[in-house]
Amino acid sequence: MSNLRIFAVNRKKISSLHYFNNMCSSKIRASLKRLKLHVLLGRNYSSLPGLIGNDIKSLHSIINPPIAKIRNIGIMAHIDAGKTTTTERILYYSGYTRSLGDVDDGDTVTDFMAQERERGITIQSAAVTFDWKGYRINLIDTPGHVDFTLEVERCLRVLDGAVAVFDASAGVEAQTLTVWRQADKHKVPRICFLNKMDKIGASFNYAVESIREKLKAKPLLLQLPIGEGKAFKGVVDVVSKEKLLWNPNSDDGKDFERKPLLEMSDPKLLKETTEARNALIEQVADLDDEFADLVLGEFSENFDLLPAEKLQTAIHRVTLAQTAVPVLCGSALKNKGVQPLLDAITMYLPSPEERNYEFLERISRLLLPFADQHIEIPLLTAGNIALTVGLKHTATGDTIVSSKSSALAASRRARREGEKKQKENNETERLLLAGVEIPEPVFFCTIEPPSVAKQPDLDHALKCLQREDPSLKVKLDPDSGQTVLCGMGELHIEIIHDRIKREYGLETYLGPLQVAYREAILNSVRATDTLDRTLGDKRHLVTVELEAKPMETASLLPVIEYAASVAGDLSQASREAFENGVHSACLQGPLLGSPVQDVAVTLHSLVIHPGTSTTMISACVSRCLQKALKKADKQILEPLMNLEVTVSRDYLSPVLADLAQRRGNIQEIQSRQDNKVVIGFVPLAETMGYSTVLRTLTSGSATFALELSNYQAMNPQDQSTLLSQRHGLS
């Protein structure tokens, strides 16, 4: 951090968004070389926000908009709901791009990685900055595929607000639930955009109902659709009682008219809208006391007299308090409804200062991100997103602070905050950005460089990729010495493999993909062990007696207990040595060498000869525990996935038949318009290559989502087949 100049401002409450992308310097250099502001990959870009032509002098002013005018937002959704398409429209209408990108043509701004363009999916979050009606919007497009949930989480924790995009024909889908929960965890205010209103089967009411039921959220209907499916023409603004109709002859959706609803021309729509507006007013008044006072006082006789701005301000407060979510609708693909969505982002989502962060940092080398381009900027104020370089030891999830003492103060505060976590409106609650929770990987495989001489290059590439993506784990197989990649799914590992080739020029070889199993014991066992070793002239002698027993914790962390006879006599160093030994033994179970879950270990006796090193104590404990685990009755646990397949009725039977062969357990089959949604569980081991098979079975018409549910015991027959395979017996 040598070239980092930082200062902190304590007096004033300043919000700040510390989004420092941990790009490796080589990657940054590559990006800088590519830095051309106006031409990128054949797309037609407009100038930077606020810049007139190429006037770099005005850069200072564009970098520091008033904080109240900044919106740091993310777009999140289930895969294929239309995040990238919506983002493209947003960029186009804001003037950031001069042509409309298309996911299906592979030329979008935010999906700039080669893999994203080829596969038509978002993998890495991309940040873009643009202006809309005097507001500065920093927008992050996040991936929808479950293999990349960590990427979503690392974005959510720095966002001030988010737009949740839904496919209006499907409503809430599996991955929406996951990201919604993540957004709940990081307390990110949201608005919902029901996209694909043009699609056959699109249903505004159905989608709203699913938000209410599945997300347990209170939808505030700020718009009503005018027509659905092919008949979708525009929307009604419920707050202002206006209709917004897009010119059917406009090919980019820029041309639309906003007209008040009139009794003469639209009696039915006006009646519906008035009812919807009254319901909205009542709903907001229920959630916001200040607004309730206003409504009950001045406007109780006639809600029609209530000015739109008063309602908007109250909706803003309710959105910020996360007691309800505004709902809008449209069709990004057909260029309808995106401009009002932008208005809603500026109107209802909070500015960073409303979110109570307290840091301001200044760093000497700062870059402003424009998807895969970066422009160097002199300074950055609170609430903005920037990249910085040269932070060699930081990784995704770190919070950067201004000095050691402020870090200490922050951690003290965080501890205090933990103690009074239950208290509402805790001002310090958001001071430290919560670290990202890194999910345990479920798949692994070996990776080999093209030649031994290239191993250091591979190690370097993996180190860089891991810092960007902590859900990728890399370890050495202790027996074979091979490098092992552990990831969140088949696609995740495939993409890593691809990136090593494209970004680091290394052609690597992957071994077969293996499932990350776990092991558990079924009964209590006791063991003793003695280690007696003389190293140089020093004798290390230790005897341990311990007991391992099964326990339902669903955790890889062993529960450690001390028998009353030893508890008082142990020094802190011996305790730590014992715990280290237990942890290391639990990493490698006796059946497959997989981690051991659900185990409690009790120390009954530990006799240490004076001068014995703590390493030797740990080694003895570890060996003793392994002995105990070996003696116990054992069980392999396999990852079980929640599966949701959306398939048209015609293809339901082959999909179900295939799932039966994959040891699938179907819980429910729902109807969703013309589709069937199959919900159930399937062991991860049976999902390899599922996307290809599903595509073939359904002529590409089905979609699916997988998410880790839990680890379940394998049945004895499957377990013995697996063990024979692993031990080369079949």
Ligand SMILES: Nc1nc2c(ncn2[C@@H]2O[C@H](COP(=O)(O)OP(=O)(O)OP(=O)(O)O)[C@@H](O)[C@H]2O)c(=O)[nH]1
């Ligand atoms: N009918 C219709 N199709 C849409 C609409 N918006 C997007 N699509 C299509 O839906 C598909 C997925 O769109 P994307 O924008 O890539 O969705 P995404 O949510 O970014 O997907 P991931 O990045 O893979 O998570 C593409 O084929 C789009 O053309 C819409 O408003 N109406």
